[in-house]
Amino acid sequence: MQATVIGTGYVGLVTAIGLAENGHEVTCVDLNAERMERLAQGIAPITEEGIEDALRLNRERLTFTTDYPASDLYLIAVGTPERADGSCDLSAVEAVARLIEETSPGASVIVKSTVPPGTTARLQDEHPTLRFAMVPEFLREGTALADNRQPSRLIIGTTDATFAKTVEQLFQTTAPVVVVDPTTAELTKYAANSFLAVKISFINEIARLADAVGADVTEVAHGIGLDPRIGSAFLRAGAGYGGSCFPKDIAALTTLARTHETTLHVIEAADRTNEAQLDYVLAKIRPERGMRVALLGLAFKPGTDDLRDAPALRLAERLEQLGVVVVGYDPAARTLLDQKPTLEEALRGADVAVIMTEWPEMKAVAPELLTRVMQTPRLIDGRNCWQYVDAPAGVAYEAIGRPGKE
């Protein structure tokens, strides 16, 4: 089959590669000309394990352009960021739908972008010559290609059985396929992200109590996760969630709910807990004017360079407001902070180091390095990932709901 993917960011590019791996001919369209030129040379605009190899292996089936080609089948994967009022900004999706109708009336369009429930049905009404389906994306940055090759499920939002078959042929998966109406598909995506956010905030609250009573939240998480009704995934306490999806999707869903006079109490509480978790980490740092804090890891999670809504950046801002000198280190993400090229340089002369992203390098940072180069060897493990939890003498170690030894 031939398909055109509009938007070549994390979702669009990975989707396009997946389709090419399935043997389809894929044209990728993006407004960003520089991005497209580099992609045509096989240079990936994002950090994702295996992405440049995949681009090379599939280069004959991938074309990159800034022009909208005529096509029978489009996938929309442009951004849907948060507006100031918390609602979802659909302007890019709407602009793309208009351009598709102008270029290829009669085309089939798969919405991959995360859009609020009701959006695809509205697009269908506004563009009756097109045929829309909503197929939400569940990839995780950092393991995006693997997730794309082996998704946990394929949700197809359409009431058109023929179109549903086309979508199945396009994605060729052995995962469970669930065919629902577009609005249900849209809500499934938001419900999934909200549920994961609730799990994180839940365990973060338990972690605060664990600190207070002297329990170990990692063991609590293990103990409850063995119950199949609960499951162990997403029960790691830490500095809270961030990233390009959870905060904005929760904002969009809770805002939408309010317009329907419904309040999503649990989800709103998860969001408040997440904000408070950053205060909790801040309090552990015990910031003082002139103190030097090294943030180890800046990306919102390991395996990606994505900084959108990264907790490390929010923490840096808070610290700087308090007159703290902030330096950072990340193996992939690039920021405007005073960012050092190596972990050791970030640690040099620091009063406190805070692990904010659990990159393998952070998990393995040697106690000997902390004692040798830091002003005061104090480590706050904002991801409960340091492998030397029984910190050797000389290192003051504090995690989130996990007792460490001074």
Ligand code: NAD
């Ligand atoms: P992104 O910002 O990485 O990529 C969006 C791309 O779209 C950019 O390259 C931008 O230049 C391009 N673009 C914007 N307007 C355009 C237009 N009119 N024509 C052509 N190109 C245009 O975004 P992303 O992270 O890939 O997310 C895309 C969508 O997928 C969002 O709705 C997001 O919520 C959803 N999603 C993201 C993830 C994730 O982990 N990143 C996971 C699941 C779903």
